[in-house]
Amino acid sequence: MVPESGRIPNLIGQRIRSRREMLGWSQEKLGVLIGIDESSSRARISRYELGNHEPPLDTARNIARALDVPLAYLYCEEKDLSALLLELGKLSAKRRTTLISAWMEDLDKSP
Incomplete structure (x- = not known):
């Protein structure tokens, strides 16, 4: 059940954990990379993930930057769109702009 806020519980934590594990990083490593003291970094990242x-x-x-993902990826509820965000995030800003412009032109041409 989706809460009144309309947000899926722990979505951000799921996204953080998924990407962190994809990179093969420990919770401690991620915490230290975003500036959390080493002695508390694992516990803090664990609380976010849980x-x-x-x-x-x-x-x-800061977490999104460390994980090299767009911030929107952490908040995206749809799995297919989050995968698309990851792929778009890998492109240069110029390439993204070109791709989006071409897509918008296609939309304008469709009946």
């Missing part, structure tokens, strides 16, 4: 705490926006932004 959904005990949601990271503040600035922390989520």
Whole structure:
């Protein structure tokens, strides 16, 4: 069941954990990379992943940078769209702009 806020519980934690594991990183490594003291980094990242705490926006932004994903990826509810965000995030800004412009042109041409 989706809560009143309309957000899926622990979505951000699931995204963080999935990407961190994809990279083969420990919770401690991720925490240290975003500036959390080494002695508490594992516990703090664990709390985010388990959904005990949601990271503040600035922390989520730092986590996204460390994981090399767009911030929107952490908040995206749809699995296919989150995969698309990961792929778009790998492109250069120029390539993304070109791709989006071409897509928009195609939409304008469709009946």
